[in-house]
Amino acid sequence: MSQVSQPSQETFLALKLDSNEILPLFEQASNWQERYRQIMLLGKALPKLDEAYRIESAQVRGCENTAWLYHSAIEDKHYFVADSDARIVKGLIALLLTACHGKTSDEIASFDIEGYFDMLGLTGQLSPSRTNGLFALAKAIKAFAV
Amino acid sequence: MDFPQLRAQFPTLEQTLAGYPLCYLDTAATSQKPKQVIVAMSRYYETDNANVHRAAHQLSSRATSQYEAVRDSLTDFIHAKRREEIIFTHGTTESINMVAHGLIEQIKTGDLILIDTAAHHANIVPWQELAKRTGAIIKPIPLTDECRLDEAAFDALLQEKPAIVALSHVSNALGTLNPINVLVARAKQAGAITLVDGAQAIAHLEVNVQELDCDFYVFSGHKMYGPTGIGVLYGRFEILDTLTPLMTGGEMIKSVSFEATQFNILPNRLEAGTPPIAEVIGLGAAIDFINALPRADIAKQEAELLNYLQTRLKQLGDITLYGANDNNIGAVAFNLADEHHQDVGILLDQQGIAVRCGHHCAMPLMQSLGIKGCCRASLGIYSSKEDIDRFIDALASVKEMLL
Numbered sequence: 001m002s003q004v005s006q007p008s009q010e011t012f013l014a015l016k017l018d019s020n021e022i023l024p025l026f027e028q029a030s031n032w033q034e035r036y037r038q039i040m041l042l043g044k045a046l047p048k049l050d051e052a053y054r055i056e057s058a059q060v061r062g063c064e065n066t067a068w069l070y071h072s073a074i075e076d077k078h079y080f081v082a083d084s085d086a087r088i089v090k091g092l093i094a095l096l097l098t099a100c101h102g103k104t105s106d107e108i109a110s111f112d113i114e115g116y117f118d119m120l121g122l123t124g125q126l127s128p129s130r131t132n133g134l135f136a137l138a139k140a141i142k143a144f145a146v
Numbered sequence: 147m148d149f150p151q152l153r154a155q156f157p158t159l160e161q162t163l164a165g166y167p168l169c170y171l172d173t174a175a176t177s178q179k180p181k182q183v184i185v186a187m188s189r190y191y192e193t194d195n196a197n198v199h200r201a202a203h204q205l206s207s208r209a210t211s212q213y214e215a216v217r218d219s220l221t222d223f224i225h226a227k228r229r230e231e232i233i234f235t236h237g238t239t240e241s242i243n244m245v246a247h248g249l250i251e252q253i254k255t256g257d258l259i260l261i262d263t264a265a266h267h268a269n270i271v272p273w274q275e276l277a278k279r280t281g282a283i284i285k286p287i288p289l290t291d292e293c294r295l296d297e298a299a300f301d302a303l304l305q306e307k308p309a310i311v312a313l314s315h316v317s318n319a320l321g322t323l324n325p326i327n328v329l330v331a332r333a334k335q336a337g338a339i340t341l342v343d344g345a346q347a348i349a350h351l352e353v354n355v356q357e358l359d360c361d362f363y364v365f366s367g368h369k370m371y372g373p374t375g376i377g378v379l380y381g382r383f384e385i386l387d388t389l390t391p392l393m394t395g396g397e398m399i400k401s402v403s404f405e406a407t408q409f410n411i412l413p414n415r416l417e418a419g420t421p422p423i424a425e426v427i428g429l430g431a432a433i434d435f436i437n438a439l440p441r442a443d444i445a446k447q448e449a450e451l452l453n454y455l456q457t458r459l460k461q462l463g464d465i466t467l468y469g470a471n472d473n474n475i476g477a478v479a480f481n482l483a484d485e486h487h488q489d490v491g492i493l494l495d496q497q498g499i500a501v502r503c504g505h506h507c508a509m510p511l512m513q514s515l516g517i518k519g520c521c522r523a524s525l526g527i528y529s530s531k532e533d534i535d536r537f538i539d540a541l542a543s544v545k546e547m548l549l
Contacts, residue, residue, distance in 0.1 A: 032164070032496050033547065040547075066518070085518065086488035087548075 007053060012072045012079035017045060017098040026095075026120045035121055039091030046094050049083035060136045067093065067133045071144040077102050078145050082137065092125060092134050100141050108145035113138045147443040153528040155180040166498030169536045174318060174346055174477045174524030175502050176368045179432075183372055186431035187424045198423055199397060199414075213423055216430035217413065220378060223433050224363065225354040228383055230412040234421050237377035238345040239268040241364035242312075244379055244416065245341055246272035248389025249310070255281030257309035260300075260338070262324075263289045263514055264317040266507045269343045273312060282309065289514060292470040293317075295324055304336040311338040315347035319506035319522065320469035321452075321477030323347075330360045339385065345369055349526070350448060350475045352441060361385050367425065371526075372432030376425035379416070386412060393418035444527050451525055451534060452478065458538045464545060468515055477524035479506075482541070485548045487519045493547060494521075497540040 022042060029035040049068055058068040067084040080097050084090040099116055100108050117125050125134055153159060156178045161168050170178060190212070196205035198213045221229045235241045253259075259273050263286045277284050285308075288299040295313075304311075311333035315326050326342060333340045341362040344353060349370040355363050362385075367376035381389070391398055391409065396419040400408040409415050455478055459465045468479040482490050491503030502522045505512045512519060523537060 033543075036493060036496065036547065086486040086492075088489045088492045 005053075006058075006070045006072065007050070007081050009072060009074060011047075011081055012070075012074065015046070015079070015081065015097070015101060017094060017101055019098045022095070022098050023120070026122075029121065032121070036088065039095065039122075040087050041091070042094045042098075043087050043091030046083060046090055046097075049081065053081075054083070060133055060140050067137060069137060069140050071141075073144075077104055078108060078141075080141065080144075084133070089133060092122070093137060095120065095122075096134065096138060096141065100145070103145075105145045108142060113142075147440055147447070149447065149528075149530065152439075153530065155182070156528050157181060157184070159528055163498040164496065167536075169497075169499045169533045169540075171523040171525065171529070171533060171537055172500045172502050173349075173526035173529070174321070174369070174522065176374065177349060177371050177526050178528060179373065179428075180371055180435050182435055183428045183431045187373060187428040190424045190427045197420055209423055212430070213421070213426050216426050216433070219430055219433045219437075223353075223437070224348075224378075224380055225356050226380055227356060231355075231380055231383050231386060233379040233381065233386070233413050233416045234426055235364075235377040235379050236375050236422060237366040237368070238343060238364050239272075239377075241362075241377050241379035242268055242341065242343065243272045244392045245362050245364075245381070245389065246276040247392040248416075249339065250276060250279060251390055252388065253280040253282050253309055257282040258303075258306055259284050259310040259312070260287050260303055260308045260333075261285075261312045262287055262295060262314045262317075264293065264295070264320065264322065264508065264511045265312070265314050265343065266318045266345075267509070268345075268507070269312050269314060269341075270510065273310070286510065289511075293320055293322060293468060293511075293515070294470050295329065297325075297329075300329065301332065304332055304338075307336055308333070308338045310341070311336075312341045313343065315342050315344045315353075316350070316475045317469070317508075317511075318346045318477075319508040319511055319520075320479045321346070321474035321522075321524070322469045323473045323475045326360075327358055330358055334359060346476060349436070350445065355380050355382075367429040367432060370432055371435055373425045373428035375422050376429045378429075383412065386416070389416065391416055391418065395419055397421070439527070448476065448525055448527070448529075451529055451531065452476070454531060455523060455525070455534050455537075458534060459541075462538060462542060462545065464549060468517075468520060476526075477522050479520045479522045481517065481520045482545060483549055487521045489548060490521050490541075490544055493544040494537075494540050497536075497543070499537050499540045501537075 025038045060067045060069050070081040072079045080101055082093045099111055158178045194208045196209045198210040217229050217232045220232045259282050261270055261273055288296045290296045313329055316323050330340050340360045342360045344363050344365040348365040361382050363380040365378055368374040397414045398410050398418040400410045452474055464483040466481045487503040505519045
């Protein structure tokens with residue numbers, strides 16, 4: 001994924017996702033409706049990507065809905081900026097970034113994405129389906145961190 | 147007609163997903179398969195597995211006679227004049243590619259190809275490729291505000307004497323039925339070669355290619371209760387026989403030397419390599435299945451259900467329905483308020499409801515509607531009023547979550 005221009009370093013560093021705050025909300029969710037409400041709320045943690053960056057070269061292949069992903073390696077850690085038009089996909093991206101944002105290559109490489117979503121009660125969200133770009137995003141994140 | 151008994155013949159429908167019974171409203175993408183189709187394919191592999199047309203032995207002879215018997219069934223099923231007019235392909239897409247490629251030596255620079263704006267990509271891209279190679283020009287046939295093919299605009303385009311007119315019988319994204327007999331007749335009068343994409347029509351409507359008088363009619367097995375990986379290219383013999391083969395080798399060869407190769411006669415000339423034998427046999431079982439049904443009853447039931455689906459969607463409120471909606475076959479496209487179709491699809495899926503969400507491989511249509519995508523609920527012969535009630539209840543809960 002070659003990118004001509006991308007958001008500033010500050011934009012990458014500005015995104016904070018505290019897994020200690022976020023994950024318990026999912027573990028406590030008693031039913032799927034509650035989990036998906038949390039996902040949609042979490043999606044709001046990701047700032048809307050500037051129109052100028054909603055470009056084809058940043059689109060993740062395999063998404064029928066549009067999702068964009070930018071990556072920056074800062075001091076041996078990986079930072080991401082991502083967005084999607086769909087609210088739930090955006091929330092799922094935020095969940096993905098909760099586990100990967102600001103992590104080292106080794107941490108991302110050893111991260112079991114499928115196990116993570118299963119643990120959160122979101123089994124099946126990571127299928128290689130063309131209508132759900134999450135699988136493609138997870139692959140892209142792993143690829144950046146190699 | 148005992149519809150619950152009919153539904154019971156589809157094993158896939160008897161399952162629960164995350165605690166919800168499956169509600170399958172994605173038949174336009176692929177239909178579920180009745181037991182007899184699954185059994186016919188297993189039986190072939192268990193007892194008759196052999197290549198067709200080649201070996202001297204009995205298994206091959208059994209496989210060949212079953213394979214060729216399906217060609218006969220299909221000839222009757224769509225009322226073709228001759229069995230040689232039925233070519234097995236792997237699906238609608240391959241069928242259209244075979245025609246588009248096959249006409250490469252007959253199309254010249256500046257020739258006009260008219261395509262349906264509501265077409266799915268499989269009935270657009272092969273023509274674009276043909277145009278690229280020949281210098282032909284592609285023009286989309288405009289739609290009216292109701293997403294019907296604009297007949298006045300079509301007539302005006304026919305004045306330009308197109309070489310090819312490619313139409314959809316039923317729109318895959320919207321379920322809109324085109325007045326296909328009228329459109330084909332006018333295209334023929336203008337001297338065009340006509341291709342009709344019947345992928346979304348064949349399971350719902352009786353097709354008579356001789357009455358329709360099109361040059362080509364294409365469809366897939368998997369949307370008519372048959373297996374995936376099998377499709378049909380019907381072509382009027384005289385023009386089918388002129389197609390340049392897309393694929394060469396295997397069954398399509400009569401003789402080969404390093405100096406020259408002679409091709410076989412139809413239908414073999416257009417069936418290169420080992421065909422999908424089990425899938426052809428499965429398709430044969432699907433045709434037997436459809437033929438055994440009272441088609442008028444089925445059509446009536448499907449029309450009533452579709453009407454019920456539209457009515458209930460409208461009652462739910464905050465729903466935009468796309469297309470004309472008074473002449474739909476099998477499918478209804480909609481969006482919930484300004485919500486993203488993907489969000490709606492994911493939340494329906496959580497409740498065991500399977501619908502299609504996206505651009506439906508019809509990006510030009512989505513562009514003309516000014517949307518990125520939509521949801522589509524589509525029905526089959528196993529669909530029930532309960533399915534629709536469950537779908538509407540689930541959609542009501544999605545509405546409650548999103549709005």
